[in-house]
Amino acid sequence: MYFIQNIDMSDAIKFRKMNGIEGKAPFLIGVAGGTASGKSTVCKRIMEKLGQVDMDQTQRQVVCISQDSFYRELTAAEIVKAGQGLFNFDHPNAFDEGLMERTLNDILAGKKCEVPVYDFKNHTTRKDETMTIYPADVVLFEGILVFFFPQIRNLFHMKLFVDTDSDTRLARRVPRDIIERGRDLEQVLNQYMNFVKPAFEEFCSPTKKFADVIIPRGADNTVAIDLIVHHIWDILHGNSNGVRMVSENGSATKISR
Ligand SMILES: Nc1ncnc2c1ncn2[C@@H]1O[C@H](COP(=O)(O)OP(=O)(O)O)[C@@H](O)[C@H]1O
Numbered sequence: 731m732y733f734i735q736n737i738d739m740s741d742a743i744k745f746r747k748m749n750g751i752e753g754k755a756p757f758l759i760g761v762a763g764g765t766a767s768g769k770s771t772v773c774k775r776i777m778e779k780l781g782q783v784d785m786d787q788t789q790r791q792v793v794c795i796s797q798d799s800f801y802r803e804l805t806a807a808e809i810v811k812a813g814q815g816l817f818n819f820d821h822p823n824a825f826d827e828g829l830m831e832r833t834l835n836d837i838l839a840g841k842k843c844e845v846p847v848y849d850f851k852n853h854t855t856r857k858d859e860t861m862t863i864y865p866a867d868v869v870l871f872e873g874i875l876v877f878f879f880p881q882i883r884n885l886f887h888m889k890l891f892v893d894t895d896s897d898t899r900l901a902r903r904v905p906r907d908i909i910e911r912g913r914d915l916e917q918v919l920n921q922y923m924n925f926v927k928p929a930f931e932e933f934c935s936p937t938k939k940f941a942d943v944i945i946p947r948g949a950d951n952t953v954a955i956d957l958i959v960h961h962i963w964d965i966l967h968g969n970s971n972g973v974r975m976v977s978e979n980g981s982a983t984k985i986s987r
C-alpha cells in the first residue's frame with residue numbers, strides 16, 4: 731500500500747493558518763451515506779493516504795468535519811426522550827442548519843473556525859470544548875444528511891456517497907453504539923427500527939442522486955478511494971505530472987502519469 735507523502739507548506743502559509751488569517755477558498759467535499767456506511771472511515775483513509783494524519787492540526791492541508799457537530803441543542807423533554815431511544819436524530823430537524831451553513835461559508839472564506847464537539851452519550855455538544863478548524867486546501871464534510879439541505883449541498887465542489895448495504899450497516903452500528911456510544915441492545919434496535927431505517931429511506935437515500943461519485947462497499951473499495959485521493963492530489967498540486975507516493979515502510983516511489 732502506498733501513501734502520498736506529506737505535502738510541503740511554506741512558512742508563510744503556516745503563519746497564516748496559525749493566526750487565522752484568511753486564505754484562499756478550500757475545495758469542499760461532501761461525504762454522505764447511511765449510518766455506519768463507513769463515511770468517517772473513508773475520510774480517514776483519504777487523509778492517511780494524503781499523509782495528513784500524523785501531522786499537527788495547524789499544518790494540515792486536508793481536514794475533516796462531521797455533521798454530528800451540528801446537532802441542535804435539545805430541550806429538557808427531548809433529552810429524556812433521547813435517553814429512551816425515542817428522539818429522531820435522523821430527521822433533518824435534528825440539525826442546526828443555520829450553524830452548519832454559516833460554518834461552511836466561513837470555511838469557504840478561508841477563516842479559522844470553532845466547531846462544536848458532539849457527545850453521543852449525553853446527546854449534547856460539549857460545553858467546555860470546541861474543535862478548531864484551521865484554513866486548509868481541502869475540507870471533507872461527512873454526515874448522513876449533508877446533501878439534504880439545498881443551501882449546504884450547493885456549497886460542495888465534489889459530492890461522494892458511501893453506499894454500503896443496510897445489513898452491513900446495522901451489523902456495524904449495533905456494536906459501535908453499544909461500545910462507543912453507551913447504548914444497550916434494545917435501545918439501538920428500537921431506535922433503528924423506529925427512526926434510523928425510515929429516515930434513511932425518506933431523507934438520506936434519495937440524496938444519492940446528487941453524488942458525483944458513489945463508493946460501493948465504503949472503505950473496502952480501495953480502488954475508488956485511490957481514484958479520489960489522486961483527484962485531490964491533483965487539486966492540491968495543480969495537475970502535477972508526477973505523484974510522489976510513500977510506501978508503508980517509508981520508501982518513496984515517483985509514479986509518472
Ligand atoms: N470496511 C470496513 N470493514 C469493517 N468495519 C468497518 C469498515 N468500515 C467501517 N467499519 C466500522 O463500522 C463502524 C462504522 O464506521 P464509520 O466509518 O464510523 O461509519 P459512519 O461514519 O458512516 O457512521 C465503525 O466501528 C468502523 O470501525
Ligand SMILES: O=c1ccn([C@@H]2O[C@H](COP(=O)(O)O)[C@@H](O)[C@H]2O)c(=O)[nH]1
Pocket residue numbers: 764765766769798801812819820849850852853854873874926
Ligand atoms: O445523540 C445522538 C446523535 C446521533 N445519533 C445517531 O447517529 C447517527 C449519525 O452518525 P453516523 O456516524 O453517521 O452513524 C444517526 O443515525 C443517529 O441515529 C444517536 O444515536 N444519538
